[in-house]
Amino acid sequence: MVNVQNCFLPGGSLAVKDGDEVIPVINRIAKGFENVVMTQDWHTPHHVSFASSHEGKKPFEMIKLAYGNQVLWPDHCVQGRQGAQIAKDIDIPQAELIIRKGFHNDVDSYSAFVEADKETHTGLAGYFKERGIDTVFITGLATDFCVAWTAIDARHARLKTYVVEDACRGIDIGGSVAKAWDDILAAGVTRIQSGDLAI
Ligand code: VGL
Ligand code: ZN
Numbered sequence: 001m002v003n004v005q006n007c008f009l010p011g012g013s014l015a016v017k018d019g020d021e022v023i024p025v026i027n028r029i030a031k032g033f034e035n036v037v038m039t040q041d042w043h044t045p046h047h048v049s050f051a052s053s054h055e056g057k058k059p060f061e062m063i064k065l066a067y068g069n070q071v072l073w074p075d076h077c078v079q080g081r082q083g084a085q086i087a088k089d090i091d092i093p094q095a096e097l098i099i100r101k102g103f104h105n106d107v108d109s110y111s112a113f114v115e116a117d118k119e120t121h122t123g124l125a126g127y128f129k130e131r132g133i134d135t136v137f138i139t140g141l142a143t144d145f146c147v148a149w150t151a152i153d154a155r156h157a158r159l160k161t162y163v164v165e166d167a168c169r170g171i172d173i174g175g176s177v178a179k180a181w182d183d184i185l186a187a188g189v190t191r192i193q194s195g196d197l198a199i
Contacts, residue, residue: 001095001140004086037095044078048105099112113125151184165193
């Protein structure tokens, strides 16, 4: 479950349209899974991905950083703040791992596996490997950023990968949801609906 955090819900600082609608779907299907990993976007207060960290820049503009293009966002998911908390209505008590990401001040991390510099690994691939887990079902926010990058990197980690479409919502800037689906499917990920799961 990717980033179902207050900042990404309606009323949050980087609200994903209808982001709260994923919660009942995720709670329902999670009951059918023994092993659940949650991710939590977890930024420093003046993180490089925040427009406010760059003089004269506004949210949703793009800049070039050492590791490539970076979309600038409103301040969101600052470490320890209320907005960074996992949505209170998420009810998955059996979840065993919460992986935080985006905590290096100068590097963003949409993916739960590898940071945006493409070389700093979070350890999640090793966790799955050591636990003998070879298949993942991805849900959460946002389809076109953290879900997409996580799904594509899950394939790079040789996991059989499903994205549960109705358990995700997107930010959608300039057609980014459609493009994300093209990239997700091209990486060998399977798109399913929560109803396809026998839960
Ligand atoms: C996300 C933008 C910035 C996401 C996180 O969860 O998709 N998007 N940080
Ligand atoms: Zn972020």
